[in-house]
Structures are given as structure tokens and as C-alpha cells.
Amino acid sequence: MIYNEKAECMSVKEKEELQLKRLQVVVKRAYENVPYYRQRLDEAGVSPEDIQTLKDLEKIPFTTKSDLRDAYPFGMFAVSTDDIVEIHTTSGTTGKPTVSGYTEKDLEIWGEVVARALSMAHATKKDIVQNCYGYGLFTGGLGVHYGGQKIGCTVIPISAGNTQRQIEVIQDFKSTIITCTPSYAMYLAEVLEREEIPKEDIKLKAGVFGAEMWTEEMRAEIERRLNVSALNIYGLTEIIGPGVAQECMEKNGLHIFDDHFYPEVVDPQTLETLPEGEKGELVLTTLTREGMPVLRFRTRDITALRSGECGCGRTHVKMERITGRSDDMLKIRGVIVFPSQIERALLKIPGMEPHYQIIASRPQHLDELEVQVETSPALFSDEVKHVEEVKRSIEKHIHDEIGLRVNVSLVEPRSLPRSEGKAVRVIDNRELS
Numbered sequence: 001m002i003y004n005e006k007a008e009c010m011s012v013k014e015k016e017e018l019q020l021k022r023l024q025v026v027v028k029r030a031y032e033n034v035p036y037y038r039q040r041l042d043e044a045g046v047s048p049e050d051i052q053t054l055k056d057l058e059k060i061p062f063t064t065k066s067d068l069r070d071a072y073p074f075g076m077f078a079v080s081t082d083d084i085v086e087i088h089t090t091s092g093t094t095g096k097p098t099v100s101g102y103t104e105k106d107l108e109i110w111g112e113v114v115a116r117a118l119s120m121a122h123a124t125k126k127d128i129v130q131n132c133y134g135y136g137l138f139t140g141g142l143g144v145h146y147g148g149q150k151i152g153c154t155v156i157p158i159s160a161g162n163t164q165r166q167i168e169v170i171q172d173f174k175s176t177i178i179t180c181t182p183s184y185a186m187y188l189a190e191v192l193e194r195e196e197i198p199k200e201d202i203k204l205k206a207g208v209f210g211a212e213m214w215t216e217e218m219r220a221e222i223e224r225r226l227n228v229s230a231l232n233i234y235g236l237t238e239i240i241g242p243g244v245a246q247e248c249m250e251k252n253g254l255h256i257f258d259d260h261f262y263p264e265v266v267d268p269q270t271l272e273t274l275p276e277g278e279k280g281e282l283v284l285t286t287l288t289r290e291g292m293p294v295l296r297f298r299t300r301d302i303t304a305l306r307s308g309e310c311g312c313g314r315t316h317v318k319m320e321r322i323t324g325r326s327d328d329m330l331k332i333r334g335v336i337v338f339p340s341q342i343e344r345a346l347l348k349i350p351g352m353e354p355h356y357q358i359i360a361s362r363p364q365h366l367d368e369l370e371v372q373v374e375t376s377p378a379l380f381s382d383e384v385k386h387v388e389e390v391k392r393s394i395e396k397h398i399h400d401e402i403g404l405r406v407n408v409s410l411v412e413p414r415s416l417p418r419s420e421g422k423a424v425r426v427i428d429n430r431e432l433s
Contacts, residue, residue, distance in 0.1 A: 003118075008316065088142075129155045129179060132166060133159070163187065179209070206230075239297060254321070255314050268302075279302060357426075
């Protein structure tokens, strides 16, 4: 199901003409109305008139999260606060949050792109969307809400948490689409199984999962246990929130809504733009935001871009599933390790749960990696010899995946923390050692 065929299926030539026209407008708006961008462009010797082709975007300096934090609270707004009708922020767990301001037009655009995203999960007016993303300053809840309402879905604004209530609503309201983090979807599946809820009581057909990295193996587990089509959504507060990109039922990459968000991939070290198909850091430029235009924002997310018409008929450029973040990757004894690699290795083992935590430490000045993995109740009560065999099997799978030997600790079932938001997968104690 295509929500906006004209926008989602346009030819390459049409799209590039539209992108360039919108890019020229947004650079001019940012230069004239945001002191930060005027200063950065002047320092780089670039004027809005220099943007004559899409490649000219590379002349513009990057914007980083720290730049946005330094502008806290309203320094990046391109309009008066009188014209800002809604404000969201990031969590601010590592300092001042980044602030995102929206005009009425921005909210219309946000609803449009999320409606496209939900339509890829085959959402229609007949669907009941159980929205478990957090409402409030976090963009997840309201972003999905606006998109669902634009389609005409019945949206249940249940937000995150209160898992028992979530299960009751799934049963009683006959929810057909669920939106949450993939780790929370796994937790819901775990509770449904533990309480022996009959499968016929669950009418879910699709799930739109995002806000954290997850693997194809995790998708297979969610689909098997919840009996849904599990689709990947991508977004970030600094750009607009959820709805920057979304997977369709082809499940082979996320369509970036590139009539609104222009993507590039750069080498995280050299910052040189990489050709299509090469993995690097995703950089995004808003093409239509009024309240807070953002030029060349370094997302830190590692992916690759692919162009060409999809089997679904859409012509957006696609991004591959995020495999890690350039600022979250672990470097252990010279080897780059992403949490998604550990998850992929675990889920290759039949019957293994995707509940794990990675702990990096530096005893005697040498990096060590411990992976704590939950076992099933049956295994935990099994004989020591069998438990040791499972432990060695996990260590081998992880070694095969990342090329490093790690220490695996098997912990009791349900002993690792469950998250109703983003799962905390990595604890890096090396700076404390």
C-alpha cells in the first residue's frame, strides 16, 4: 500500500530537480535566519548562491549533536518562537538535550512521512494502532500518533510501560498494529508466552519497531513469537523524529523519504563522501523543515545507501539496516565490535534468548569483553556439564562472528534488566579501571 504515490514513486530526474530546489531554499533560510549557520558558512567561504547542484551540498560544513547542544534552547530556530507550536527534546542523559522546534507546517510534514511509514505496514482506516512509544518530550509517541491519525487509524496512545495493561489492551481492543522498540516487543512476547495467552486472542498483524539497533535474527524471533510482520522504522529528534525512513514489506532496506530528508554517507574518519553501496556514517539534511532546518547532520549511524526502484514500486533511496554507531562501537584489542554482531551470534543458536549485556573492562591494562547471557529455566537447572557445553558454544559463535575471544557468563532467566524504551546493551567500564 502506497500512501502518496506521486511523492513516493517519482522518477529520478523529477526527484533530483525537487531536491535541488528545496535544498537551495533551505540553505538560504538557514543562512538568513540562524546565526550559527551564517557564521559556519561564512567561515567556509560558502554562500547560498553557491549551491547550484546537489553535489554542492558537500561544500557545507557538518552539523553535530554538540553544535545543537551549544545552541540550547532556541539558538537553532529559523523562526520566531511565536511560530513554534511544538517542542521536543532528546533525553539529555549525557548533557544538555538537543531541542527540536516545529511550526504548523512541520507538524503536517511529520504526519505525512509517518503516514507513509505506517502505510508500509499496510495500515488503513480499519486498523487499531497500539502506540507503545513514549509520549511527551520524546518524539516517538506523538510522531506515530500524528501519522496514524493522518491515515485515519484508531490510535491507542498507551505509551511505554505497564506491560500487564499492554497485554490486556492487545486482547481487549483487538489491536492490529503495534509500535515500540524491538527489545520491548520481545518482552511482550515473553509475557504472552509466560501467561499462556491463546494465540487466537491476539489480532496483531504487523509491528513497526525502532529507536534501537536490531538484527535480522531478532526480526525472525519477533515474527515467530508474535506472529506479525516486523518492520524497521528510523528517525531522530534532530531531523524530525520517527518517519525519516521505513521498511516496506519487501524487507530489504529502509526507504528514506528523500523528498524531505537528503541523505549522504561519509567516511567517519576522513569525512569524505562515499559512493553508493559503501558503508559509512549517515549524514542527513532537512529539505522542508521550517522551524529548525538542519544542514548535513552527522547521525553517527553506520549504514550504506542503495538507489533503484523497489519491488513495492517506491523509488526512494534505501538505507541498509543500521549496524552500529560510529560513537558507540567498541574497540577491543584493535578490533571494532558492534553490539549487533553479538546479538546476531546469539540468535544463531537454537533456543537462545536475545537478552544479553556486554561489559567492557581493562584489567592489567588489557581490554576484556564479557557477555552476560540469560539462559532458559530448563538450562539453568540442568547439570553443570551441559551448561559448560552451552557456554563454550556461545563463546565459539561470538568468536566466529567478531574474531575475538570473549568471556561468556550465563545468568539466571529474567535477571537482566528489561527496557520499556531503548535497551542498554553495553557497559564500558574501561575509563573507570
